[in-house]
Amino acid sequence: MDLNSLSLLVEILEAGNLSEAARRLKMTRANVSYHLNQFERTLGLQLVRRTTRRVEPTEAGLRLVEHGRAIRRALEAAQETVETLGQTPQGRVRLSVPSGYGQIVMADWLLEFKRLHPGIVLDVMFENRVEDLLRDEVDIAVRVMSEPPQNLVARDMGAVRYVACASKAYASEHGLPTELDELRTTPLITATVVGRQLRVAAYLREDRHEVLLEPTLISENFLFLRQAVLAGLGVGIVPDYVVHDDIRRGEVVTTLDAWRLSIFGTHMYLLYMPDRHQTRAAAAFIEFVLDQARKAGRTR
Known part of the structure; x- marks a missing residue:
């Protein structure tokens, strides 16, 4: 399978439409459409459904894009490992936290983490929706649940009372x-x-x-x-x-x-994708937050 075509599919689905994908890739829209058509023809599968405004993945497209993102993350992690040998963690962590817990409990933790790791960019969203981490490109989410989704790695941050x-x-x-x-x-x-x-x-x-x-x-x-x-x-x-x-x-x-x-669940969980190769930045954040939860007496 052509990895360039797989990468193109990832870019298209993340952009949401061909025009935006073309802008990000610095290609023409026609060129993006041509390469996508060629990829679908080679595989003999329809990978996206096109509307006037958006493209949505088919089941085959969704499965392929999961592999494409996993490969990209593995390459990014490998590159980071080489580039940051002997250095403090660098990079970006995209985080989604509940509005209340995030502001009342986690805000001080996030600020302290940033003080300890000035080279890491924290991209924090305060929201209560439980969305697909893969689609939203969220590295780590914190959510209240009774049972975490089976398709995610769930680290217990303690009971919610x-x-x-x-x-x-x-x-x-x-x-x-x-x-x-x-x-x-x-x-x-x-x-x-x-x-x-x-x-x-x-x-x-x-x-x-x-x-x-x-x-x-x-x-x-x-x-x-x-x-x-x-x-x-x-x-x-x-x-x-x-x-x-x-x-x-x-x-x-x-x-x-x-x-x-x-009401909404009995435990707070820290969630991330099982196939997501954790960067040093994300790994440092996970370890830090779980340690803070333990110190606060929230974890078991």
Whole structure:
């Protein structure tokens, strides 16, 4: 198989259309289209579906581009190994972290890592979507899940503990729910996923219960949810790290503490592709973050 043609396919699918691929490759659009057609003819397979605006991989194209990216990453890793012998880690790490956990817990870790490794470029996205790491060209993602995807390497960063909580003033005026079913009629502040019915899973020793929730204030921004809890607008169901300092100061109180609550998942995982040859930069980042999670008492 012609590696140049395979590389061309990777560039086309990453660019999203032939015109952008041509611009990146400094070729004409017609030339890119010709070489793609020749590659498909040689293989006897359709590799992409063309629309007026985009190209999308067929099943065969998707499988091939996975191999093409793996080969490219292996070459990049080999080149980096040769170029950086005896040097401090260099390169770029593209990272995707949850908005709340990333800002509240990981921000200090990321800044410290950058101080320790000034030669590494950190490209950080704060988002909650669970997307295909291959398509998005994300090196490392951190996500809340109950079970990580089987096609990814998953490093456990520890349990995620949700708490039912409210401001001290709200609790004094309105009281707090003491039974799970009371959550159905309590003004709730929490996050949700668009298009998904929101439920909280509650565990008490071996027992598991589910309660359907109808929040009155919803956001993916956990810093905003924290503000809403402090403002006394209702009972929050949020990860413990969101209000940890507020609880310690006595500004926020919790309820239903005997229950282990979960909405989006029970553990935080660090995820990356199994066939992705880790650069020294990515390997250094993974080791650093897992060490920080251990120090914080989040990993088991």
